[in-house]
Amino acid sequence: MVTSSAPGKVYLFGEHAVVYGEPAVPCAIERRARVTAREIDEGLRIHSEDLQLDGFTVEYEGDGEGRPDVDASEPLLEAAMGYVNEAVAQVRDAADAPGAGFEIRIESDIPLGAGLGSSAAVVVAAIDAATRELGVELSPEAIAERAYQVEAAVQDGEASRADTFCSAVGGAVRVEGEDCRTVDGVGNLPFVIGYDGGAGDTGTLVAGVRSLREEYDFAADTVRAIGDVVREGESVLGTDDYETLGDLMDFNHGLLSALGVSSRSLDSMVWAARDAGAMGAKLTGAGGGGCIVALDDTEDALTALKYTPGCESVFRAELDTDGVRQE
Numbered sequence: 001m002v003t004s005s006a007p008g009k010v011y012l013f014g015e016h017a018v019v020y021g022e023p024a025v026p027c028a029i030e031r032r033a034r035v036t037a038r039e040i041d042e043g044l045r046i047h048s049e050d051l052q053l054d055g056f057t058v059e060y061e062g063d064g065e066g067r068p069d070v071d072a073s074e075p076l077l078e079a080a081m082g083y084v085n086e087a088v089a090q091v092r093d094a095a096d097a098p099g100a101g102f103e104i105r106i107e108s109d110i111p112l113g114a115g116l117g118s119s120a121a122v123v124v125a126a127i128d129a130a131t132r133e134l135g136v137e138l139s140p141e142a143i144a145e146r147a148y149q150v151e152a153a154v155q156d157g158e159a160s161r162a163d164t165f166c167s168a169v170g171g172a173v174r175v176e177g178e179d180c181r182t183v184d185g186v187g188n189l190p191f192v193i194g195y196d197g198g199a200g201d202t203g204t205l206v207a208g209v210r211s212l213r214e215e216y217d218f219a220a221d222t223v224r225a226i227g228d229v230v231r232e233g234e235s236v237l238g239t240d241d242y243e244t245l246g247d248l249m250d251f252n253h254g255l256l257s258a259l260g261v262s263s264r265s266l267d268s269m270v271w272a273a274r275d276a277g278a279m280g281a282k283l284t285g286a287g288g289g290g291c292i293v294a295l296d297d298t299e300d301a302l303t304a305l306k307y308t309p310g311c312e313s314v315f316r317a318e319l320d321t322d323g324v325r326q327e
């Protein structure tokens with residue numbers, strides 16, 4: 001039996017546009033998914049204690065159907081099982097063990113579907129734990145590549161390498177197409193996270209941006225403009241010019257909003273943080289609901305968000321320099 005963990009992340013800049021080859025800068029945060037893998041004779045048993053779904057257990061053989069006993073929508077459940085199913089397919093391929101069966105147990109501090117990369121963290125940790133269980137050790141980069149294949153498969157062929165690379169190697173990273181690298185010297189940015197208790201489905205939101213982009217040239221321009229914001233942001237990354245960084249986060253949020261991926265509660269948390277003096281605030285991840293990230297080195301945004309209607313919880317997120325690791 002092997003347990004591995006991998007961190008979630010916030011996007012400083014660049015989500016969605018990164019799917020179309022623009023650069024993005026996600027930062028790993030100290031919230032982890034822990035996955036325990038145990039080899040069994042055949043099939044797949046998945047147990048998840050996830051808070052958002054009130055926990056579920058699903059048990060089935062091979063590609064058979066099994067419906068967990070939870071009050072959750074069908075697409076959410078399909079997605080829930082899709083990520084782990086595809087991760088196990090990658091493990092079987094990596095270990096050249098097509099018939100390997102697993103019992104997989106997931107415990108995660110990362111809210112599900114909230115833009116903090118729970119899917120990437122679960123997939124990265126699952127691939128690490130299950131390959132080790134079969135006696136195969138993959139590098140974080142190899143795990144990142146396989147985890148990307150999983151996200152692309154579940155998100156109907158549309159995913160970037162950003163979340164999975166960030167979760168696998170930790171720290172702040174820069175991803176542009178297939179070019180994935182660590183960004184040194186970013187340090188611990190004063191991130192405050194506001195969470196509305198809701199979720200957005202990444203696959204659906206990505207598909208929405210894709211159709212806008214196909215329909216309107218100005219939507220394609222908006223995606224390119226996000227890339228420009230990221231390039232501008234990179235010039236102040238690693239300096240203490242948080243004001244500029246914050247302004248660019250604000251700009252990035254506006255562009256994401258134009259692409260239709262914000263929501264009323266995300267917008268009100270963004271404005272609550274800004275009104276309280278945060279240097280910048282934006283949604284993080286796919287959007288639709290979930291989390292915002294604000295930049296504030298005082299307690300003001302944190303306090304303001306606590307009293308913002310629609311904000312269910314608020315916390316500081318520390319940069320996690322560790323990526324995937326065996327527990």
Ligand SMILES: Nc1ncnc2c1ncn2[C@@H]1O[C@H](COP(=O)(O)OP(=O)(O)O)[C@@H](O)[C@H]1O
Nearest residue numbers: 048050079080108113114115116117118119202
């Ligand atoms: N604790 C967990 N247990 C089982 N599946 C999980 C867990 N956390 C995340 N997942 C998977 O990740 C999906 C959410 O991923 P996604 O929509 O990309 O949002 P995000 O990555 O922002 O959290 C869930 O539907 C589920 O498949």
Ligand SMILES: C[C@@](O)(CCOP(=O)(O)O)CC(=O)O
Nearest residue numbers: 015016115117159160285286
């Ligand atoms: C919208 C996107 O850029 C990030 C999605 O992040 P999350 O799954 O919502 O944490 C999609 C992707 O990069 O694959």
Ligand SMILES: [Mg+2]
Nearest residue numbers: 117119120202
């Ligand atoms: Mg995800």
